């Protein structure tokens with residue numbers, strides 16, 4: 001009898017923890033929310049719930065959605081907790097997600113405090129993993145050009161990835177970090193020795209060591225979207241007198257193509273059943289830096305050449321045309337604004353649906 005009630009007590013203590021589901025790629029050993037759109041989802045019965053963090057570092061912008069309603073944007077988490085506020089007595093769903101990326105700051109989840117009861121949240125069976133750079137992060141998405149990007153202007157939950165997953169009723173993770181490339185990062189005056197995205201992709205939390213991700217089978221995606229290359233193609237900088245100069249050689253297409261083959265094979269080794277959608281960049285155009293560079297066409301051709309080498313019916317090319325670039329469609333530093341993210345989602349959704357039948 002004593003043993004039995006001890007078991008019941010143990011189970012009731014465990015229930016709230018199990019009922020909270022992490023969203024995105026979150027290391028359960030650290031509970032640190034790092035990647036853009038990482039967060040948690042739960043249901044509760046009561047009038048209020050508080051999400052507590054054991055640590056808040058740097059600046060973190062969050063999106064809170066209660067009962068599938070209008071999102072509340074928290075531009076900067078200023079304390080160690082976020083509350084739902086007082087709601088009508090009843091059953092409520094809560095989805096909390098990061099809007100900003102790891103370089104601005106991180107949050108460590110501690111637990112949920114509620115006077116009510118926390119119930120199970122049902123995970124979708126469809127999963128999409130997005131691997132990318134600032135475009136996939138939602139860098140500067142909510143800024144009005146010209147502007148300086150901040151944590152509050154990034155918007156993971158409003159990116160083409162989030163919109164695509166939402167439309168297809170899929171869970172998603174954004175394994176993305178601004179400035180990163182497939183073969184080299186964004187051009188800098190001196191050689192950038194920071195890790196490229198294929199290395200960062202192997203991390204559980206974005207700030208964990210390389211090769212820490214354990215690829216849990218419950219998180220295996222059926223769809224992988226890769227959007228990398230915008231930073232690899234950059235090579236011009238502007239000097240003190242305002243003249244542009246080549247800080248490094250233009251990208252060798254073949255280097256990019258070979259790196260793409262290798263990276264897809266690595267990801268495939270972990271997700272052998274997955275369908276891959278490799279996208280061109282809406283930030284590359286055939287007119288910049290010059291028509292001779294033809295960057296959008298060259299990137300598309302290199303990706304198609306990689307796909308031909310990979311020789312698999314599960315690897316698909318998706319063309320995101322060069323964005324119009326008009327002031328009403330771009331955020332900070334020419335990055336896609338909300339309308340451009342919607343336009344990208346409108347291209348990606350049918351591409352995935354046609355292959356997966358979702």
Ligand SMILES: *[C@@H]1O[C@H](CO)[C@@H](O)[C@H](O)[C@H]1NC(C)=O
Pocket residue numbers: 050051052080081111113
């Ligand atoms: C969570 O935060 C709330 C509000 O700051 C606080 O009242 C509560 O004690 C915290 N819970 C835990 C477990 O730290």
Ligand SMILES: *[C@@H]1O[C@H](CO)[C@@H](O)[C@H](O)[C@H]1NC(C)=O
Pocket residue numbers: 250252253254292293294298301302
């Ligand atoms: C690589 O890019 C250059 C321009 O930089 C272009 O002229 C060439 O055709 C491209 N080669 C391939 C194989 O795509």
Ligand SMILES: *[C@@H]1O[C@H](CO)[C@@H](O)[C@H](O)[C@H]1NC(C)=O
Pocket residue numbers: 311
């Ligand atoms: C592509 O794969 C098929 C089998 O799926 C094989 O028959 C064919 O030889 C391969 N082509 C190349 C160029 O490797």
Ligand SMILES: *[C@@H]1O[C@H](CO)[C@@H](O)[C@H](O)[C@H]1NC(C)=O
Pocket residue numbers: 167345346347349350
């Ligand atoms: C999903 O996307 C398709 C194609 O863009 C669109 O026609 C449809 O209205 C969207 N559905 C929802 C629920 O957003």
